[in-house]
Amino acid sequence: MSDRIVEFDIAVIGAGIAGLTCAQQLRCLGHSVVVLEKSRGVGGRVATRRLYDTQADFGAPFLDPRERLSQQLVQVLSRAGIVVPWTDTVYQVQEGDGQLNPAVNLSAPYYVAPAGINAVGKFLARHLEIWRCRRVQTVTPTDQGNWHLELEAMGDSGDAAVPLAVRAKAVVMAIPAPQAVMVLESGESGLPGPFVDRLKAVEFDPCISVMAGYPASKQRELVQGEYRGRSLLFPPESPLRGLFWQSSKGSGATQPVFVLHSSAEFAEKYLDATDLESVGRELCDWVGEWVFPWLKDPEWMQVHRWRYAFCRRSLTEPLLTAMTPLPMVCAGDWCGDRQIETALQSGLAAAEWVSDRLGGGPMPPLASLWEAIATKK
Template sequence: MTDIVIIGAGIAGLICAQRLTEAGYSVLVLEKSRGLGGRLATRRLYGTWADHGACYLKPKGELLGNFVQLLRDRHILELWANPTQPDSAPRYIVPAGMSAIAKFLAQGLQIQLNQLVTAIHPTPENSWCLTLESNAELTAKALVLAIPAPQALTLLAPLGETVLGREFIDNLSSVKFYPSVSAIAGYAATSQPLPAWNDQKFTDDAILGWIGLDSSKRPHPQQPVFVLQSSAKFAELHLENPDLQPVGKNMLQQAAQRLALPWLETPEWMQVHRWRYAFPSLPWSHPVLSAQASIPLVCCGDWCGGYLAEDAMMSGLAASVEINNYLYQLPLPNLDFFQLFAT
């Protein structure tokens, strides 16, 4: 039996796992995808790679600022200059891809990828039993769900109010998300001259939310690569489309018209990805959401307390405190968790 199982290998889950592991607990992280990071997603394709989730870090608080400095010292992050607004707030990118941040956070952790949890139930021994898609079962003394609230609700709702409490189910159900569609498009190296900007944000467009020249983040790019992110309303209209290629083409056409770059309509290649739970539209108001269960169960993520990367970090730290209080009250590392990696 493991002390703690954490479902989800995004920022919140990895930070929670690091802190509890450092305290002395046995911790297992389960991730349904083939890679780490959640929205810190990097897609490798056509001899290059592109960030089709979070595209940069923009630190505002002290915690994320300190973490950014650590990653800069390790030459993982670099400043992403904004040629059109040189005095704007600094933004940091990862030349190796944003998922490298998650790989950094995952150092030393016990993680199993491609492991989808399909059911959870309590055992007579007062532990949690998790059933995986492979029909394998795992048991743990405590459980952390570091995944979007709707996904957590799907897993936990079958347990019912008797196990988890009515208030917990209602609070989990209250969290809502905006969807998004991301399109990655690559162009011939001999295309028209590239724009002077690295990215553009659209606040009033029915189709587009953002476009970035992803290849400007890469060392020695072989071709121009753009990443486009849709507006939430456009994503809602097309989220269930079985074929997203026409959706991506629509986004490229809109970008070509808005930016007066007609060649954007004709990429050499394109991949499109749907984010069903891209940004919390109605987040939970606290850093964690704990069940009123006899066995420790805590939910955390960027939807707890806000919607930014720093909110995910704070939520992961808060979840580690909550679980530790339920279990053995071991001494936890300093709240400045980045010090765990400073040696």
Template sequence: MFDVAVIGAGMAGLSCAQRLRQAGYSVAVVEKSRGAGGRVATRRVQGSRADHGARYLEPQGDAVQGLIEALVDRHILKLWTDCVWQLRQGKLSAIPSSCYVAPAGMNAVGKYLAEGLEIWFGRRVKAISRTDSQMWHLSLEVTDDNLDIPQELIAKAVVVAIPAPQALMFLNSEMGFSPDFIDKLRSVEYDPCITVMAGYSAARKSDLNNLNPQWKSVSFPENSDLAWVGLDSTKRLDPQQPVFVVHSSANFADRHLESADLATVGQELLDRTSEYLIPWLKQPEWLQVHRWRYAFCRNPLPVSCLAAEGTLPLVCAGDLCGEGQIEGALRSGLAAANWVNSQLQDLPLDASLNW
């Protein structure tokens, strides 16, 4: 039995769990994937790393600024570029912006925030119910081959730190949650994104040196198919080959989200990218594609976290609340920790944003 069960090991879940753990609560984090960080994600491909989720961290507010400073001090993050580029009406223009990345992969941010936490990876919450002793009972579904971790969890309080549509798979009015609480969760909408990771022959390194592009990050605010392209290999300390990451627009992702042939979808995005940036981008040595069904929260709720009233302590947190994006997720996680603490022992919590 734990004091608190946190569902989801993304930015909100990790910040919430850390604040509660540091206050003295026993906390278990349940995560359906194999790693921490959620959409701050990195994949190993063909001996290279590619950040297929969050592109970089930039100072959005006090929460992210403090996290950046802590991670730079620990040599986890470095400044990648001091400007981002936009392509509008066929012209590239630079916009000043400090972008920080992890040479080891952006998932290093999640690993850092997960230090000291008990996280049950490879477990998806299948159902949630109340016990006779007024506790929450979580039934867990195995999503990997790790059978050593139990398939149920008992806790006094629950923090749901996953996208609203996923939360609604096990939160419903039949369990006694108010219609208002459920309606608010149902109102939250997300834009999807399809991400392509593409590696190129090592010989292309000399081509890049000759081209000497000024950009490392290019956004496409007016494009119907493309949202962003990054020269991902420039984040690494010793890249063996050029690696690019391409993010689709929401419209493109909507059209292709259920496609069974993701390789063809990825190639289509590379073809479009090659038209605007470098012709040989349509000829990768390898490519992988990832679909993010809930990439960006389109209309976050105007609250720091969403508590369920009239039941055992349960609160929803994440980029579905507040400001959205990483700043909103971190702040929502901390707000959820404060709310859970008020429902349990009301222990002294660290009010600062020190990471």
């Protein structure tokens, strides 16, 4: 394992949508940037799992292009063949009768990636230096006027030559606020108390996601019956938040795959459960009661818990900044209430703030940033 310490202008912690957008903008402005990500993949909650010869988007199920930044991104992704329109109607499930009533008629359709929604994260990660399987343990200022970041190799640590320490003139923390608090409080960051207190005030709701596959005969029934329920919502009192027909996102699916999202209340109850399979089966039982009885009996199932799924109490500004003792900015989809749109806004605002502090040039138009990512080899 290398004991080198590599220096960059900026270290971005977290390879979610906000972190990748911020890093891309800073790279385009000529800064040296490293992205530090504790998992193997990129995209954060824009996540896909490969399993049983198929795939499931177990985090964000789609892109909603009704806001300006998301719309610009979707346009570029569409031209690149990464995303396609999926549905323009969200349905509300009524208990017991299986009736689907339109809850929202969208002004623009939701978009999905047939290859998996994490293709969006992979697109935003192009050309960036990303150190995967590296969790930041501490962030401390040095006497030389830069931040020192101690890293921990996670699981299969990937490239053993990647160092376990980084130094940077500025740090962008693009991870959920509670995780940022844990990092900052694990060392002597020297950041002002009010800065950390603002982070502590941000609160998240959890969610439990179930990926479930069913017999191939059921897929044929759904297609032949022109089933409309690609995206379903459930009443507030239900233990279910949403149900998404995963196998309708691309052509050639041989079996139906659905992804269930639990309510926050249900997830709180089982967040630390050791037997996640039983939790998943309980949710399948519920969705069988509300939609199709055969949804109670999947051929296979995997369960994932999201501790920081949806921001319940968000920051009211697009980012949180400090200059004492050195430039530090926190950003993410918790800096507002529009999830991916907020993540894009916050990531761009963080890049502009950091570049201003380090003497960077003017910010390029966002459309040119997306096009540069798409066209650069």
